[in-house]
Amino acid sequence: DVKVTQSSRYLVKRTGEKVFLECVQDMDHENMFWYRQDPGLGLRLIYFSYDVKMKEKGDIPEGYSVSREKKERFSLILESASTNQTSMYLCASSFPSFTSGSTYNEQFFGPGTRLTVL
């Protein structure tokens, strides 16, 4: 089974702190994703990476950065945490699959990190 792990289930930080959220996958997947999940807003894509040292902005990248030094690990960084970044953060990985000449990503999710910024 594919396993995606996240370093913490619950995290409490103070405003202005630098925060690292770590995600590791064990299936040699090329693609990795960071989402935040808020009530009534669903999942919103922050950043994704389709290769080591590659990254692309998602829909809401402001206030975040990412690092992918190794294929299995994708880190989300909050340079200076703010209260509006209190949220559930979900990491996912995927491999590109092909059907009928097109690409889709079947994503596998970690358990999530519930971050509270005070």
Add this chain to the structure above:
Amino acid sequence: AQSVTQLDSQVPVFEEAPVELRCNYSSSVSVYLFWYVQYPNQGLQLLLKYLSGSTLVKGINGFEAEFNKSQTSFHLRKPSVHISDTAEYFCAVSDSPGNYGGSQGNLIFGKGTKLSVKP
């Protein structure tokens, strides 16, 4: 740009009753569609997906969904729900199917429907 609309934010239902969770999408191209489930305090788990072929797709835990191209819908159904089906359900569409690489094939999620099964 593609989008996904889940028409109900909350669906309460009694145990053993049937349920339908509605999902509509907008797209000008062929799409791939997914339903994910999130149990309390867990990540998302794939329930089922539609890629091509038969419009009726069967998934895990007795769920099924029907792809309707003319109505741009992909509603999720279960004929008889259990307490353990209480969870949040997300519909997703794969964006811009096309050549491999970059953002091709990423998922766009709806805002979720909370299914609450009561005894």
